[in-house]
Amino acid sequence: VLKVTEFISANDLASLMDVSVNQVIATCMSLGMFVSINQRLDAEAITIIADEFGYEVEFAKPDEEIEAAEEEDSVEDLQDRAPIVTIMGHVDHGKTSLLDYIRRSKVTADEAGGITQHIGAYDVRTSDGHKIAFLDTPGHEAFTAMRARGAKITDVAIIVIAADDSIMPQTKEAINHAQVAGVPMIFAINKVDKPNANPEKIKEELANMNLLVEDWGGKYQSQDISAKTGLGVDELLEKVLLEAEILELKANPNKRAVGTVIEASLDKGRGYVATIMVQAGTLKVGDIMLAGPHYGRVKAMFDHKGKKLSEAGPSTPVQVLGLGGAPQAGDTFKVYETEREAREIANSREQLLREQSMRTKKHITLDEIGRRL
Ligand code: GDP
Ligand code: MG
Numbered sequence: 001v002l003k004v005t006e007f008i009s010a011n012d013l014a015s016l017m018d019v020s021v022n023q024v025i026a027t028c029m030s031l032g033m034f035v036s037i038n039q040r041l042d043a044e045a046i047t048i049i050a051d052e053f054g055y056e057v058e059f060a061k062p063d064e065e066i067e068a069a070e071e072e073d074s075v076e077d078l079q080d081r082a083p084i085v086t087i088m089g090h091v092d093h094g095k096t097s098l099l100d101y102i103r104r105s106k107v108t109a110d111e112a113g114g115i116t117q118h119i120g121a122y123d124v125r126t127s128d129g130h131k132i133a134f135l136d137t138p139g140h141e142a143f144t145a146m147r148a149r150g151a152k153i154t155d156v157a158i159i160v161i162a163a164d165d166s167i168m169p170q171t172k173e174a175i176n177h178a179q180v181a182g183v184p185m186i187f188a189i190n191k192v193d194k195p196n197a198n199p200e201k202i203k204e205e206l207a208n209m210n211l212l213v214e215d216w217g218g219k220y221q222s223q224d225i226s227a228k229t230g231l232g233v234d235e236l237l238e239k240v241l242l243e244a245e246i247l248e249l250k251a252n253p254n255k256r257a258v259g260t261v262i263e264a265s266l267d268k269g270r271g272y273v274a275t276i277m278v279q280a281g282t283l284k285v286g287d288i289m290l291a292g293p294h295y296g297r298v299k300a301m302f303d304h305k306g307k308k309l310s311e312a313g314p315s316t317p318v319q320v321l322g323l324g325g326a327p328q329a330g331d332t333f334k335v336y337e338t339e340r341e342a343r344e345i346a347n348s349r350e351q352l353l354r355e356q357s358m359r360t361k362k363h364i365t366l367d368e369i370g371r372r373l
Pocket of ligand 1: 089091092093094097098188191192229
């Protein structure tokens with residue numbers, strides 16, 4: 001039995017189990033999880049990995065009693081929320097181009113002039129007024145890293161496939177990750193502006209993988225697009241909204257905010273800056289938030305155009321200033337009523353991390369002594 005706490009890193013877990021970190025990472029990869037050495041793992045991942053090495057896990061969670069549960073919602077509190085979309089696919093098939101095209105073309109006139117920042121996520125409004133949020137870190141590494149940390153933020157996955165190419169290894173991986181995560185997929189068959197594009201060949205290849213698109217009588221939505229000219233992109237977004245409608249995505253905007261950290265860093269002039277996705281409730285300037293082991297009062301919030309916001313509701317990505325440290329991508333955040341509450345939990349989480357690293361250090365030392373003897 002392995003006694004661990006949440007937030008343990010792949011490296012620490014490896015030394016606790018007395019195996020090399022490479023073995024742990026290799027095991028993660030064989031399970032479809034991509035982790036780096038110092039990446040912290042979530043409970044589910046720890047359990048699965050430990051099991052692979054023949055260990056049972058016992059979680060120590062001293063902050064359980066003081067940690068307030070998320071407020072419960074009654075049905076009448078729930079309101080429709082925008083879908084959150086991740087774009088995945090093989091390298092050079094056009095993920096970045098598609099994200100850029102959508103961001104450029106969907107900035108409305110009154111918002112123009114603002115300098116677009118790369119904050120890891122953005123949201124747009126379609127021509128008929130519907131909102132869609134995009135995670136702006138294409139590629140399934142980010143997707144799997146988030147999921148390995150237990151973060152579930154993607155509602156719909158767009159799988160980009162270049163029509164002048166074929167289904168490639170990373171296309172298959174992306175499809176596999178979406179399927180494992182139970183996230184519905186829409187195929188965006190890209191580069192149809194190219195003379196050698198052959199979208200039908202791609203659909204045939206999909207069919208050979210048992211993924212029948214609608215044109216072929218199947219259940220998967222697909223759309224021929226050009227991320228270069230914008231052809232088909234509006235139709236693609238409509239299909240995202242259709243998928244979202246089927247999913248009946250809802251959240252209660254009238255409670256303290258909860259959500260997930262997308263990225264965070266230290267900015268020389270502004271202190272710790274975190275891009276977060278609000279998933280339920282409404283985050284307001286002045287709120288006390290806790291993200292991973294860091295807490296603070298929200299000093300200011302910005303959208304991806306650098307526009308100041310005073311509040312952000314469900315499915316809204318925002319950049320937040322005011323945390324006392326940089327949480328990791330995939331950490332959850334929560335707003336607390338009092339600073340004392342947030343501080344206590346932050347302290348206990350930090351202490352857990354410290355104890356953890358002390359324990360693993362001791363372990364390494366004993367281990368090394370053993371080897372020398
Ligand atoms: P990513 O690796 O999936 O992010 O792919 P990129 O967006 O970087 O695109 C790879 C290359 O394909 C770039 O040179 C793009 O300009 C080009 N490209 C992407 N989409 C299209 C498209 O719809 N039509 C054409 N002709 N080129 C495209
Ligand atoms: Mg790219």
